[in-house]
Amino acid sequence: xxxxxxxxxxxxxxxxxxxxxxxxxxxxxxxxxxxxxxxxxxxxxxxxxxxxxxxxxxxxxxxxxxxxxxxxxxxxxxxxxxxxxxxxxxxxxxxxxxxxxxxxxxxxxxxxxxxxxxxxxxxxxxxxxxxxxxxxxxxxxxxxxxxxxxxxxxxxxxxxxxxxxxxxxxxxxxxxxxxxxxxxxxxxxxxxxxxxxxxxxxxxxxxxxxxxxxxxxxxxx
Numbered sequence: 001x002x003x004x005x006x007x008x009x010x011x012x013x014x015x016x017x018x019x020x021x022x023x024x025x026x027x028x029x030x031x032x033x034x035x036x037x038x039x040x041x042x043x044x045x046x047x048x049x050x051x052x053x054x055x056x057x058x059x060x061x062x063x064x065x066x067x068x069x070x071x072x073x074x075x076x077x078x079x080x081x082x083x084x085x086x087x088x089x090x091x092x093x094x095x096x097x098x099x100x101x102x103x104x105x106x107x108x109x110x111x112x113x114x115x116x117x118x119x120x121x122x123x124x125x126x127x128x129x130x131x132x133x134x135x136x137x138x139x140x141x142x143x144x145x146x147x148x149x150x151x152x153x154x155x156x157x158x159x160x161x162x163x164x165x166x167x168x169x170x171x172x173x174x175x176x177x178x179x180x181x182x183x184x185x186x187x188x189x190x191x192x193x194x195x196x197x198x199x200x201x202x203x204x205x206x207x208x209x210x211x212x213x214x215x216x217x218x219x220x221x
Contacts, residue, residue: 019116031055064130070096095124
C-alpha cells in the first residue's frame with residue numbers, strides 16, 4: 001500500500017476498532033486521526049511495512065498508534081511447525097495480525113491494551129500503541145547480588161512465557177525431573193559468553209591494527 005493512499009489506512013480503522021474491547025473502543029472514539037507517516041523498521045522486520053498514525057482528542061492530547069505488517073510465522077514456514085488449530089482458525093478469519101496479537105496476549109503477563117488487527121489492501125497488520133521507550137539494564141554496574149536478582153527476573157519472565165505457550169506440555173515432558181536440561185542451558189550460556197568475548201577481542205584487535213573502521217567507542221581504545 002503506497003503511503004499516498006492514506007484513505008485505505010483510515011478506512012481500515014473500523015476493522016481495528018472491532019478487534020479491541022469495548023472499553024478501548026470507547027476511549028479511541030475521542031481521538032481523531034491527524035497525521036500518518038511511514039516508519040523505517042528495525043533489522044528484525046526488514047521488508048515489512050510499518051505506519052504511525054497520530055490521533056488528537058478534544059483537549060489536544062496526542063496518541064500515536066503503530067500499524068505494523070504481520071507475515072506468516074517463520075516457525076511454520078521454515079521450521080515446519082504447525083500452528084495450534086484454534087490459532088489457525090483465528091488467522092483464517094482475521095489474518096496474520098491476529099496470530100501476533102494472540103501470541104503476545106498468551107505469552108505476556110500484561111500486553112498493550114490497544115493490541116488489535118486490521119487488513120489493508122490485501123496486507124495483514126497488527127496495531128499497538130507506539131512506544132519508543134525501550135529500557136535496558138547496565139550490567140557493568142551490578143554487583144553479584146543485583147546480577148543474580150536480574151537473572152532470576154529474566155528467568156521468571158521466560159519461564160512464564162514457556163508455561164503459557166502451546167508447547168508447554170512438550171517442554172515439561174522433554175525436561176523431565178532431572179537436572180540435565182538445566183546443565184545443558186548453563187553450558188550453552190558459558191559457550192555463548194566465550195564466543196562473545198572472542199568476537200569482541202577479534203574486533204578490538206582489528207580496530208587497533210587499523211584493519212577496520214569503527215565508531216568511536218571507549219571500549220575499543
